[in-house]
Each structure stands twice: as structure tokens, then as C-alpha cells.
Amino acid sequence: MELRSIYWFRNDLRLSDNLSLNKALDNSKYILFLFVDDESNRQHTSWEFMRTDTHRETFIYQGISSLDKALKSYGHSLHVLKGNTVEILNKIVKEHHIDSIFCEEIVASEENEQIKVLKKLNVNIKSIFQSSLFNVKQLPFDIKNMPDVFTKFRKCMDLEKIEPNNPEQLSDNIKNILPINFNSPKITVKKIHRHKGSSFPIYIDNFMGGELNAMENIKKYFQSNLPQSYKDTRNNLIGINFSTKFSPWLALGFISPRQIYAYLKHYELKFLANESTYWIFFELLWRDFFRFIFIKYGDKFFYKSGLGLNPVKINHNAKNLEAWIKGKTSNSFINAGMIELYKTGFLSNRMRQIVASYLVNELSCDWRSGASWFESQLIDYDVYSNYGNWAYIAGCGTDPRGGRHFNIEKQRKIYDPDGIYQQIWNKS
Ligand SMILES: Cc1cc2nc3c(=O)[nH]c(=O)nc-3n(C[C@H](O)[C@H](O)[C@H](O)COP(=O)(O)OP(=O)(O)OC[C@H]3O[C@@H](n4cnc5c(N)ncnc54)[C@H](O)[C@@H]3O)c2cc1C
Known part of the structure; x- marks a missing residue:
């Protein structure tokens, strides 16, 4: 011992x-x-x-x-x-x-x-x-043979019908083990500015970081009927209920993906299993995908050329980066997203994709500068999901299509047709 x-x-x-x-x-x-x-x-x-x-x-x-x-x-x-x-x-x-x-x-x-x-x-x-849902040892292949394409990875996992391990309870030894005498400063938590439009308002008691709140929020989510329509709402931009909001709890490990999976399975058994509930699992699998890809490729995710699977030309423009960060580009839809991020520390998945594509494709900036800004701001910052998604969009990660170039005007028409999102953030 x-x-x-x-x-x-x-x-x-x-x-x-x-x-x-x-x-x-x-x-x-x-x-x-x-x-x-x-x-x-x-x-x-x-x-x-x-x-x-x-x-x-x-x-x-x-x-x-x-x-x-x-x-x-x-x-x-x-x-x-x-x-x-x-x-x-x-x-x-x-x-x-x-x-x-x-x-x-x-x-x-x-x-x-x-x-x-x-x-x-x-x-x-x-x-x-x-920090993953599946244990590395459960994978049906050696990690060095981890598929580079998500769909292939998902199909492998589906085919093998592997189930995540059950969550573990805290060891009873916590009651017997003795503390080592040590002095340290008192923990102080800063107050944060309240921003009404926030999709993850960490100034409200229930949304503050911590294991207890994480558990409560996840329980509440699976006691509601939100999981039934998750797939239809997950790409929205405004509000608390359009997506699960699990990521901040997961990123700092206030809860484990195995615990979420256990709630999800219980929900499916007790209430309903449909395409939407499957999609929650599907997204958690994306999270695992980036983790395992990181184990396979390691530090390459921080290189300018990323995984180096496609050629990448970057002529970084520092002024454009500054305008993007401050929400002062020539596009008010993009500005709204960047202001939301800066003022609240959270941004929907769809808006993350849109502003990332804009930085890389329209503003010709180094994708790593955007990833680094997200790291600085996001309350759910997670090295694997952040650098994995950024590299994917920039075309130097695992996207089989070689990157994503979003048509910003088209996205605005679909996701903010009446300009409400822009009104909330551009006037804040
Ligand atoms: C450029 C960019 C940067 C990102 N950076 C991060 C990051 O630092 N930390 C982070 O947790 N997520 C990141 N994501 C993924 C995704 O945007 C967030 O996980 C999601 O928006 C969080 O909200 P939610 O929990 O309500 O998600 P939901 O839509 O409810 O999804 C459920 C869970 O699935 C996982 N998930 C969903 N989408 C993805 C995805 N694309 N990649 C990996 N996991 C996913 C998350 O754990 C999420 O909590 C990033 C996406 C992009 C496009």
C-alpha cells in the first residue's frame, strides 16, 4: 500500500x-x-x-x-x-x-x-x-489504427455493439483515509457580470460550476421531454433548452460521460428511444472520436498544417483577427456571435462553426489563433474537442471533405431569419 x-x-x-x-x-x-x-x-x-x-x-x-x-x-x-x-x-x-x-x-x-x-x-x-465515454482498451482496434474519419469510427463501434462501462461510486475509503496537514489560501470565487441573453448563465446558482449542479442539471434534462426533440433543435442559436448544455460540465469533469450515458439509457428504457435520443449518444461519440484521434496524432493538432493530411496555405492577418475577436468585422451576424462568446463564455455549436469558418476562409487567419481565442473564452474549453473541431473546419484535421467553408449569408437566413440573434448581441 x-x-x-x-x-x-x-x-x-x-x-x-x-x-x-x-x-x-x-x-x-x-x-x-x-x-x-x-x-x-x-x-x-x-x-x-x-x-x-x-x-x-x-x-x-x-x-x-x-x-x-x-x-x-x-x-x-x-x-x-x-x-x-x-x-x-x-x-x-x-x-x-x-x-x-x-x-x-x-x-x-x-x-x-x-x-x-x-x-x-x-x-x-x-x-x-x-475523460472518454469508452475506455481505450474497449476499442475494437489498436489506437494506432483509429479511423481518421468519424463515420468509419462510428460504424466500427456500432458493429461491435460495445457498451461503455458503468460509472463507479466513490470509494468508501474516503471515510478512513487521513488528511496530510497542509495550509493553503482560502478559495475565492469572482462575481460575474449578469447577461440576460446567455445560453449558459454561470451567474445563476444552478449553472455555476461544480459536481452537484452538473448532476442536478443532467437529471433535470432527462426528467424533461427535451431529449425527444434534441435532434431538431440542436442547431438553434438562442436559449438554454435547444441543446443539452452538457459540455461545460463535461469539460471540467464535474460529471463523466459514463454518468450521462447511464441517464440516457435509463431515459430510453423508461420513456422513449428515438432518433433524437440516439443523436445525444452520437454527439458524445464525436467527443470520444476527437479524444482518440488526439491519442493517435498527439501534438500534430497544434501544428499550422494540423494532421498534414491536406496541404494548407495560411497568410495570417493580425488585423483581421483583432476585428473578429472584438466583434468588429464587416459582417454583423459574425459580430453577434463573437460578442456573445466574449460576454458569456458560451456559443452554440452552429455559431462556433460559422465564426470559425469565417475566420479561416473570409479573414485568412491562422486557424490556431481562433482555437486559442476559444480556449481563452469558452467555459467548456476542452483541448480535444476544441482543436479537433477547429482543425476539422480549417481542413487540416479529419474532415474527409478537406474542410468546411460555410456560406455565411445562407446560414444567417436559416438560423437568424428575423435578425433576433443579431439584435440581442449587437445591441448588448
Ligand atoms: C470550432 C469549434 C470549437 C469547439 N470547441 C469545443 C470545446 O472547446 N469544448 C467542447 O466541449 N466542445 C467544443 N465544440 C463542440 C460543440 O460546439 C460543443 O460541445 C457544444 O456546442 C456544446 O453544447 P451542448 O453541450 O449543448 O451540445 P449538444 O449539442 O447538446 O451535444 C451533447 C454533447 O456532445 C458533445 N458534442 C457535441 N458536438 C460536438 C462536437 N462537434 N465535437 C465534440 N463533441 C461534441 C459535447 O460533449 C456536448 O455536450 C466545438 C465546436 C466547434 C465547431
Whole structure:
């Protein structure tokens, strides 16, 4: 048995169905629960804006504050420190004689690098990749043979009729394990500006980050009849109920996709299974697709040419990027989307596609600058889904058609025919 461990929360800010956390609880006598707000979050990116802006930061802090409360009910605390993650962990390991660090595995370059450096210290690092619906080991192929095209991937999964694993309960050892004595600053959560039109209003109690709210919202969703019409409404632009709004809860791991899947199956058994309910699963499969593709291609997702499957010519235009970010392009539909994103930290899937296509195709900007802006703003920022979708639209990811060039006027006519969306955001 490991004696003294750190559980290092990353994008898995929950107690239930957390495989890596259970492993830590079952293999340690003393434990310290830690979250590090890395110094890079407050630094500027190479595109010259803040890496993590107010909405995302606030949503994260709402979530860690809720996690701290949950841990306190078991006699523990969540210790939140700001600074260089590796240096902080190194210091705690030495000063508190830590044997093991347990955490979730994130397969993106910076997160991989942190683990690489930590592995050189005199401490065991035990990480589990646990943010997908399906376990990597369940895939009916070796990850290096992961299909590059989503449809092929989906058909493989359908054919094999593989079911996701059931969610795990929190280990009972949480009641026995002893806290390591440690002092850390009090967690403070910033207040956020209220914006009436927000499709995910994190200034309202129920929408604040955290496991409890995540569970409540998902339960509520599956107690309503919204799943029955999801496929018909999912491309809308305005409001709370047109899509599931699971992504912010999923991105920070306030809930796991396995937990959502369990609710979905229960709904289908009890009420109705139709094309719409299947489509919720279909979209969660997209989420998994980008995760597994990331494992296959790794850092290529951050290259200008992406996966390099198609030739890409980019002549980045910094002025155009600035106009896009500020919602000051010559297109008021695009501006409305960009203002919504900046003011609320959320944007519908359809609007994400439209503004991304505009940046890449009409404004000739490097797709990574757009991905980076989304990273800074989105409360549901997720490295795999964000860079995967951006590369897809820019034609340097996994789109078999070589990228998406949306006809903006056509999209406006379909999705904002009477200009209500533009009115909400351009006048805000
Ligand atoms: C350019 C661009 C960037 C994006 N960046 C992110 C991101 O950083 N984080 C993120 O979670 N999603 C991202 N998406 C995917 C998608 O827009 C959001 O997941 C979705 O809008 C969230 O709202 P929802 O939960 O109501 O989605 P719903 O339509 O209700 O979908 C249900 C769930 O399926 C998953 N899902 C749906 N569409 C996609 C998709 N295209 N790719 C991957 N998963 C999907 C999400 O987990 C979502 O919560 C991006 C899409 C585009 C086009």
C-alpha cells in the first residue's frame, strides 16, 4: 500500500465515477487533495490575449469551491495553489514525504510534459485516461489504427455493439483515509457580470460550476421531454433548452460521460428511444472520436498544417483577427456571435462553426489563433474537442471533405431569419 499520496485534480473535478481518485483512495493511508491554477493561465498567448479569461476562470473556481465543500463533508479540504504546477508539486513531494501522485491523464503536449518532468522526481506518478465515454482498451482496434474519419469510427463501434462501462461510486475509503496537514489560501470565487441573453448563465446558482449542479442539471434534462426533440433543435442559436448544455460540465469533469450515458439509457428504457435520443449518444461519440484521434496524432493538432493530411496555405492577418475577436468585422451576424462568446463564455455549436469558418476562409487567419481565442473564452474549453473541431473546419484535421467553408449569408437566413440573434448581441 502507498502511504502518503497527493490526488492532483486536473479536468476531473468530481468525486463520483473518478477511477483515478478511487485508485488513490484505495492505495493510500494519507492523502492531500490538490488543484493547481497554473501560472500560464494568466499569461498572454502568442496571439496576445489572456490564456484563460474571466468566464472560464470563474466557472473553474465555482467548481473547485464546490469540490472543496464536498471534500470537507468527509473531513478533507481541496488545497488550491497558484504558480508553476511542476514546481509546486515538487516542493510538496519533498516537504511532505509523498510517495505517489495520482491524477487523470491528459494527452496534450503541455500536460504530457508536466508528467514527463514529474516522472524524473523521486515519486510514483499514476495516471489514468478517464475523460472518454469508452475506455481505450474497449476499442475494437489498436489506437494506432483509429479511423481518421468519424463515420468509419462510428460504424466500427456500432458493429461491435460495445457498451461503455458503468460509472463507479466513490470509494468508501474516503471515510478512513487521513488528511496530510497542509495550509493553503482560502478559495475565492469572482462575481460575474449578469447577461440576460446567455445560453449558459454561470451567474445563476444552478449553472455555476461544480459536481452537484452538473448532476442536478443532467437529471433535470432527462426528467424533461427535451431529449425527444434534441435532434431538431440542436442547431438553434438562442436559449438554454435547444441543446443539452452538457459540455461545460463535461469539460471540467464535474460529471463523466459514463454518468450521462447511464441517464440516457435509463431515459430510453423508461420513456422513449428515438432518433433524437440516439443523436445525444452520437454527439458524445464525436467527443470520444476527437479524444482518440488526439491519442493517435498527439501534438500534430497544434501544428499550422494540423494532421498534414491536406496541404494548407495560411497568410495570417493580425488585423483581421483583432476585428473578429472584438466583434468588429464587416459582417454583423459574425459580430453577434463573437460578442456573445466574449460576454458569456458560451456559443452554440452552429455559431462556433460559422465564426470559425469565417475566420479561416473570409479573414485568412491562422486557424490556431481562433482555437486559442476559444480556449481563452469558452467555459467548456476542452483541448480535444476544441482543436479537433477547429482543425476539422480549417481542413487540416479529419474532415474527409478537406474542410468546411460555410456560406455565411445562407446560414444567417436559416438560423437568424428575423435578425433576433443579431439584435440581442449587437445591441448588448
Ligand atoms: C470550432 C469549434 C470549437 C469547439 N470547441 C469545443 C470545446 O472547446 N469544448 C467542447 O466541449 N466542445 C467544443 N465544440 C463542440 C460543440 O460546439 C460543443 O460541445 C457544444 O456546442 C456544446 O453544447 P451542448 O453541450 O449543448 O451540445 P449538444 O449539442 O447538446 O451535444 C451533447 C454533447 O456532445 C458533445 N458534442 C457535441 N458536438 C460536438 C462536437 N462537434 N465535437 C465534440 N463533441 C461534441 C459535447 O460533449 C456536448 O455536450 C466545438 C465546436 C466547434 C465547431
